[in-house]
Amino acid sequence: MASSPSREVARRVFAREFNDATHMFKESDDELAPRYSLLPTGRRANRVFVVGTLTETEDVGQDSEIWQGRIVDPDGGTFFTYAGQYQPDPAAMLRELEPPEYVAVVGKPDTFETDSGDINVSMRPESITVVDEAVRNRWVVETAERTLERVEAFEDGGEYATMAREEYDLPVENYRQVAVEALESLDTERAESTTG
């Protein structure tokens, strides 16, 4: 595919890896330069595409509404997404949706430090839409494939693999295992739907 010169690709990543990606960085000192999350498998991510089950929504804002959504992937990991006044459409979706529901989210990685000093990773949504199970299943296979590609390329090094080795102590084998479990869950679901 010919690529658009400026647009960042939306990475496919399971929740466990996404939540491990606590290191964020910029490529330049420019105030408006894009921020990247460093994936432990050695890629930078300025945008992600996630499909999973929205299990809970809650307004966690103090003065104005900030909607939190929990989105669970088949491996059991949970993505957190927050939409406030600057994301009016996704905020409206989270306000109106009644979980559980399969949703697709396009969003930007974001991090914040909790009072206890932990770094929480979340998504700032660009869009949230309701999708069906077929889309979710396709996302699982695609995300497993992209994850495996990163795992395989990790040994070959590269700028962001090197950075990941420096920043994290997280073996990429973990994420291969996540991909296996996610794919196996499709087997179980299919077996259940045919026997039950």
Add this chain to the structure above:
Amino acid sequence: MTETDLRTQATEIHEEFSDRLDVTVEEVEARLDTLVNEYRVPIDEARRSVTNTYLDEAGMDRDDLMGGDERVSVAEIDSPEEWVDITAKVVELRNPDSDAIAQAGTLGDETGTVEFVSWSKSELPTIEKGEVYRLGNVVTDEYEGQFSVKLNSTTTIEQADTELEVSNDDTEVEGALVDIQSGSGLIKRCPEEDCTRVLQNGRCAEHGEGDGEFDLRIKGVIDDGATVQDVIFDREMTEELTGITLEEAQEMAMDALDTSVVAEEMDQRLLGRYYRVTGPEFNRYVLADEVTVPEQPDHEATLIRARSI
């Protein structure tokens, strides 16, 4: 040899000499009929014989003939006013923009595609999309470097029972629709002739303030997790993809007193879904002329791979 076939052959021969000899199609057909049905001469030989007779009478060489037995592939069409035979599949049919045209569209074979028109006054049988035909005696034409073929009253149309793999330069992209960009949905285009610019706040960049004509369009982004591709869906594709017709979109906008409700509805229906889009590339866009929902991938194969790493 049926009578219709004889008549077809006679018409083709007649066409080649009609400017030089005062001869009727019936006379040509009678000569052919004698050779074929009385003397049992194969039609090709009969045709050759009759043609030679008229060549002599007209004082012409065989090279002077317009052709008619010039079989070419689509990619070989490289000059105007050649009379050629092609075997091609009807790739696309378009609505003719004039009463003079009975049919128009695109023909293709293994080597490429070419536009065609069939004139109303030729009263040819209609050809159907997806079918393969042997087209005898079509005439080539050229406009701004683009070649086309014209079906005419001498053209023979014979349906062929073969499949043809049409070559094209289309790009295929598959992935999730991750963005629908501004300028999508219900838009207005400048009504000036030959200007199709999209109006911004009721203004055309070239012709200024204007009423504009409503149209539907989607500028989308298809992303497979590795690369991104900008895609444009025209009105027809947008209607097919969203299930919202231009008329319905105008009603939605009228009810809401706001055209942006159309794009918002399209966001809800399309974003986050997977599509396979094919079409020609133009600048940085793929211009969609086919969209399908891709089949489910084989997760077993991926699982085997995941376990083997």
